[in-house]
Amino acid sequence: MAVTAEATRGSVDLDASLRDEIARHVREGEANRFRSRDQPFFDAPLVGVAAAGDELFRRYKTIIGDFHRTPEEIVPGAAAVVVWVLPIRRDTRIDNRREKLLPARSWAETRSFGEEFNVALRRRVEEWLRARGFGAVAPHVASDWRRLEATPVGIASTWSERHAAYAAGLGTFGLSDGLITPLGIAHRLGSVVTTAPLRPTSSATDRAGPRGHCGFYDGEACTACIARCPVGAITTAGHDKVKCAEYVDGTLKASLAGPWGTPVPGCGLCQTKVPCEERIPPRRKPSTRDQ
Numbered sequence: 001m002a003v004t005a006e007a008t009r010g011s012v013d014l015d016a017s018l019r020d021e022i023a024r025h026v027r028e029g030e031a032n033r034f035r036s037r038d039q040p041f042f043d044a045p046l047v048g049v050a051a052a053g054d055e056l057f058r059r060y061k062t063i064i065g066d067f068h069r070t071p072e073e074i075v076p077g078a079a080a081v082v083v084w085v086l087p088i089r090r091d092t093r094i095d096n097r098r099e100k101l102l103p104a105r106s107w108a109e110t111r112s113f114g115e116e117f118n119v120a121l122r123r124r125v126e127e128w129l130r131a132r133g134f135g136a137v138a139p140h141v142a143s144d145w146r147r148l149e150a151t152p153v154g155i156a157s158t159w160s161e162r163h164a165a166y167a168a169g170l171g172t173f174g175l176s177d178g179l180i181t182p183l184g185i186a187h188r189l190g191s192v193v194t195t196a197p198l199r200p201t202s203s204a205t206d207r208a209g210p211r212g213h214c215g216f217y218d219g220e221a222c223t224a225c226i227a228r229c230p231v232g233a234i235t236t237a238g239h240d241k242v243k244c245a246e247y248v249d250g251t252l253k254a255s256l257a258g259p260w261g262t263p264v265p266g267c268g269l270c271q272t273k274v275p276c277e278e279r280i281p282p283r284r285k286p287s288t289r290d291q
Contacts, residue, residue, distance in 0.1 A: 014132075015199050019047050021128050022084055022121070031117035034109060041114030042086035046183055048168030048201040052078035052193065056167045060160070065151050069158050071193045074142070075135045080198035082125065083161065083168045083191045086118060087183040087278070088268075096186075097273040101230045103265055108256055111266030118188050125192045134196040154241040161189040169202025172212040176225040176270045177239040180213040184278035186271040213280045222281070225270040234270060 022045055026032055032040045050057075052071035060068045071078035088110055095104035103111070122138035129136035139145055139159035146158045162179045165171055171181035178185040215222025216236070226234045233244040248267050256265040275281040 014196060015049070018082065018125070018128065018196075018198070022047055022125065025121055025124055026086065029117060029120070031120050032114070034106070035113065036109075039091070040089060041092075041110045041117060042188070043089055043183075044087075046085040046087070046170060046181060048083050048085075048165065048170040049198045050081040050083065050164060050167035050169075050202060051200040052080055054167055054200070054203070060163055064153055064156055064160065064163065065148075067146075067148060067151070067158055068156070068160065068163075069139065074139050074159070075137050075193045075195060077135065077195045078193050079195050080200070081164050081168065081191055081193050082198060083165045083170060083189065084121075085165065085170055085179075085181050085183055086114070086121075086188045086190070088114075088186045088188070090278070093186050093272050093277060096268055096271075097277075099269060102252065102256065103267050103269065105260055105262075107268050107272075108260055108262040108265035111268070112262040112264045115188060115264065118190050122190050122192060125190075129192065129194050129196055132196070134194050136192050136194040136196070138190070138192045140191065155245060159191075161191045164191045165189050166207070166210065167202065168200070169207050172208050172214065173210055174214040174225065174276060175216040175223075175236075175238065176229075176234050177241070178271055180276045180280060182280055184271075184280075185274070185276045186268065186278065213276065215275055215281045218281075218283050220281070220283070222275060224274040228269045228273060230267075230269060 026042055026045050032042055034041065057070045071081050092104065092106040092110055096107040098104065119141055122141050126136045126138050140161055148156050165179055171179040174180050174185060179189065181187065211217040223236065231243055231247045233240045233247065252265045252267060257263050271277065
């Protein structure tokens with residue numbers, strides 16, 4: 001079937017309107033504010049789209065595990081996956097740079113209450129798309145989303161927003177397993193699967209290699225995140241998810257949740273005071289290890 005100019009224009013208008021709605025919600029949303037001061041948790045978002053039929057989503061069943069769902073398994077007739085990056089504000093990142101063992105309080109509040117805003121943003125995008133007649137599900141907050149503690153790749157889940165963001169061309173994976181985007185690695189991610197005919201921002205032909213932005217893999221031998229981890233969960237062999245989770249979900253939650261009122265304090269030390277904190281580090285040598 002030929003694509004008409006009107007259909008193309010309609011898709012462009014839909015893309016632009018959705019991007020504007022996400023940006024507006026981040027800019028004006030009351031929940032995107034610290035409780036103690038009128039400042040946002042997150043700066044202006046970066047938004048991308050992956051084609052629901054991108055072969056990469058099927059490959060994730062091998063790369064991650066058969067439990068990882070494809071967009072079509074989440075929303076029958078899915079056409080696209082919209083993904084956004086919420087960059088953590090600079091003041092918070094500066095606070096966290098100073099820390100060596102525990103996260104800064106502003107970081108803990110962003111992880112706890114900023115993520116509550118991100119949940120509301122996922123719901124808002126679902127509602128916005130459904131109001132226009134499209135199917136839409138935010139997998140990460142759907143009732144059937146599951147975190148799995150023991151898989152061949154360690155701790156994993158039935159939908160990875162980092163991998164959805166990679167499929168949308170928004171970034172690549174670092175040694176710490178975080179996603180290095182044009183706005184850096186210090187962020188939160190969100191995604192919604194939809195039947196809306198949104199235009200993909202990435203394809204297999206223009207996507208960077210999975211480790212393409214990481215200074216450890218690009219010939220620079222960067223190990224800044226290794227030095228920042230307070231429990232040795234990051235080494236040249238990669239990221240020990242279990243050791244990391246034990247510290248974040250165990251030690252930090254037990255010691256900080258009560259005094260600070262932050263139910264999910266997070267850590268984020270490996271995402272601050274590193275070359276990829278707020279940008280893609282410039283590459284000075286040819287990559288030999290990002291395949």
